Amino acid sequence: DAGITQSPRHKVTETGTPVTLRCHQTENHRYMYWYRQDPGHGLRLIHYSYGVKDTDKGEVSDGYSVSRSKTEDFLLTLESATSSQTSVYFCAITSNWRQETQYFGPGTRLLVL
Amino acid sequence: AQSVSQHNHHVILSEAASLELGCNYSYGGTVNLFWYVQYPGQHLQLLLKYFSGDPLVKGIKGFEAEFIKSKFSFNLRKPSVQWSDTAEYFCAVTRTDSWGKLQFGAGTQVVVTP
Numbered sequence: 001d002a003g004i005t006q007s008p009r010h011k012v013t014e015t016g017t018p019v020t021l022r023c024h025q026t027e028n029h030r031y032m033y034w035y036r037q038d039p040g041h042g043l044r045l046i047h048y049s050y051g052v053k054d055t056d057k058g059e060v061s062d063g064y065s066v067s068r069s070k071t072e073d074f075l076l077t078l079e080s081a082t083s084s085q086t087s088v089y090f091c092a093i094t095s096n097w098r099q100e101t102q103y104f105g106p107g108t109r110l111l112v113l
Numbered sequence: 114a115q116s117v118s119q120h121n122h123h124v125i126l127s128e129a130a131s132l133e134l135g136c137n138y139s140y141g142g143t144v145n146l147f148w149y150v151q152y153p154g155q156h157l158q159l160l161l162k163y164f165s166g167d168p169l170v171k172g173i174k175g176f177e178a179e180f181i182k183s184k185f186s187f188n189l190r191k192p193s194v195q196w197s198d199t200a201e202y203f204c205a206v207t208r209t210d211s212w213g214k215l216q217f218g219a220g221t222q223v224v225v226t227p
């Protein structure tokens with residue numbers, strides 16, 4: 001398995017609170033991604049990063065921000081959590097976005113009450 | 114609009130039966146195609162991928178998929194399933210206008226009964 005960890009693995013929070021999820025990789029891969037997984041939707045891309053301090057929006061970026069200050073860490077922040085952000089969040093990495101496979105982390109299950 | 118369609122949301126079959134899961138995408142340009150599997154409680158793992166060349170691709174655990182460009186399809190097959198194949202299966206695509214951004218289908222939940 002690719003060296004990807006996510007923390008926390010489970011979190012329960014209340015509406016309106018900020019939440020930060022962390023993705024950490026030991027592969028030194030350039031590209032990192034955050035997805036959310038919801039029934040009936042598969043996985044949808046939230047944000048991605050193509051290098052340190054280089055990030056861009058994905059398909060469902062509203063309400064989320066990201067930061068990448070080091071190659072190995074990619075943080076996803078929910079500025080003010082809403083119940084619609086209850087989901088399972090997956091981080092993924094790849095070394096070459098044109099030809100390489102994305103490898104996924106174990107996921108973070110977030111419940112917003 | 115969903116650009117990756119998986120036709121079956123739930124499939125139930127018995128051990129030793131054959132499995133075929135459909136996947137269609139709606140993009141006329143060059144694509145990379147993937148099938149991922151998610152076993153209960155686990156993260157996504159790559160089953161197989163197609164970038165170019167032979168349109169019949171073999172993956173892990175006896176799975177294979179065929180890319181039919183004219184039909185915009187990339188169907189997954191396994192001749193004889195086992196109980197351990199119970200999982201959710203996702204088709205995914207990257208496109209020339211958005212390399213690196215995987216677009217997933219909604220997934221197919223497969224249950225194999227003993």
